[in-house]
Amino acid sequence: MNGTQRRLVLVLAAGFLVIVAAIMIANAESSLSDLRANGHFLRPDLIWSWEWTSMMAWFTVWPVIWLAVKHIRPPRFPWVVVGIVFVLGSVIASAWHVLLMVELRHLYYSATGAGTYQFFDGIENKPLYEYRKDVGSYLQFVGLFALAQWLIARAGTDSAAESRAPKTLAVGDGAVTHHIPIEEIESIASAGNYVEIAWGSRTLLHRATLAAVEAELGDAFLRIHRGRLVRRAAIRRIETDKSGDFTVELASGASLRGSRRYRPAD
Numbered sequence: 001m002n003g004t005q006r007r008l009v010l011v012l013a014a015g016f017l018v019i020v021a022a023i024m025i026a027n028a029e030s031s032l033s034d035l036r037a038n039g040h041f042l043r044p045d046l047i048w049s050w051e052w053t054s055m056m057a058w059f060t061v062w063p064v065i066w067l068a069v070k071h072i073r074p075p076r077f078p079w080v081v082v083g084i085v086f087v088l089g090s091v092i093a094s095a096w097h098v099l100l101m102v103e104l105r106h107l108y109y110s111a112t113g114a115g116t117y118q119f120f121d122g123i124e125n126k127p128l129y130e131y132r133k134d135v136g137s138y139l140q141f142v143g144l145f146a147l148a149q150w151l152i153a154r155a156g157t158d159s160a161a162e163s164r165a166p167k168t169l170a171v172g173d174g175a176v177t178h179h180i181p182i183e184e185i186e187s188i189a190s191a192g193n194y195v196e197i198a199w200g201s202r203t204l205l206h207r208a209t210l211a212a213v214e215a216e217l218g219d220a221f222l223r224i225h226r227g228r229l230v231r232r233a234a235i236r237r238i239e240t241d242k243s244g245d246f247t248v249e250l251a252s253g254a255s256l257r258g259s260r261r262y263r264p265a266d
Contacts, residue, residue: 002155002156004155004156005152005155005156008151008152008155009152012148012151012152016144016148020055024051024052024054024055027051028047028048028050028051031047031050032044032047035047043114045112046108046109046112046114049104049105049108049109050105053101053104053105053108054097054101056100056101056104057096057097057098057100057101057104058097058137058141060096060100061093061096061097061141062141062145064093065089065093065138065141065142065145066145066149068085068086068089069142069145069146069149070145070149072085072086073146086142089138090131090134090135090138090139091131093134093138094130094131094134094135094138097134098127098130098131098134102117102119105117105119167181167182168180168181168182169182169185169197169206169213169216169217171197171204171206172206172207173204173205178199178204180197180199180204182217182220182231183231183233184199184200185197185198185199185231186198186199186230186231186234186250186251186252186254187228187229187230187231187234187250187254187256188210188213188221188228188229188230189210189227189228189229190209190210190226190227190228191205193207193209194206194207194208195208195209195210195213198254210227210228210229213229214229217229219232220232220233222235223262224246224248224256224258224259224262225256225257225258225259225262226259226261226262228256228258230248230250230256234250234251234252235248235249235250235251236249236250236251237249238258240263243260244260244263245257245258245259245260246258246260246263
């Protein structure tokens with residue numbers, strides 16, 4: 001995973017947790033309001049326990065759903081197989097969610113002296129009732145995880161494409177702007193308020209200082225003179241004079257003079 005993907009994972013995870021927390025708060029406050037409106041009074045911490053126990057139970061299911069979304073998908077598996085797996089997965093996920101949620105509530109009620117938690121609270125066919133609620137949450141998790149994985153994969157593809165794409169230097173030439181691949185530039189020389197760029201058999205004038213171009217191009221280029229840069233990979237031979245000045249022979253056969261003040265170490 002590259003840096004872009006890692007940052008995206010952190011942003012998506014943070015956003016997902018914020019949404020989950022907002023849903024939990026909204027559900028708890030809605031339940032408290034409904035109970036008060038109907039004249040029923042229940043300790044607020046017990047109402048809140050219904051929500052956080054549900055989220056904790058779902059938390060144990062999320063990694064399994066994430067892995068299922070990642071590995072059980074077309075074209076690796078036919079759509080029919082994927083559909084069957086995720087329908088069965090909804091039943092298993094709901095059963096696990098309900099069992100763990102109920103057990104956590106039993107423990108909390110017992111630990112806080114609230115008595116015994118009653119799962120079957122007068123709702124007919126309670127397991128089916130819970131399953132109908134869980135299917136909506138389950139499908140949301142499947143959809144969100146599929147979208148997150150697509151975004152993460154796309155970020156990796158985009159970064160790989162960018163790393164493979166040749167870096168270019170935009171050079172204006174009248175009404176035309178040339179995007180010159182860096183590896184096609186052999187040398188750059190200062191020319192007043194411009195720089196002269198040796199690009200193949202052509203020399204282009206580019207309105208910029210040599211220092212600005214050097215900073216933009218980075219380590220791919222080497223300064224051999226106060227007013228000249230050469231591309232490192234284009235150097236074929238360096239011949240040093242007794243004075244310490246030197247001559248650089250480039251891949252094109254061109255020979256450029258360099259100052260001893262800028263004598264390359266390698």
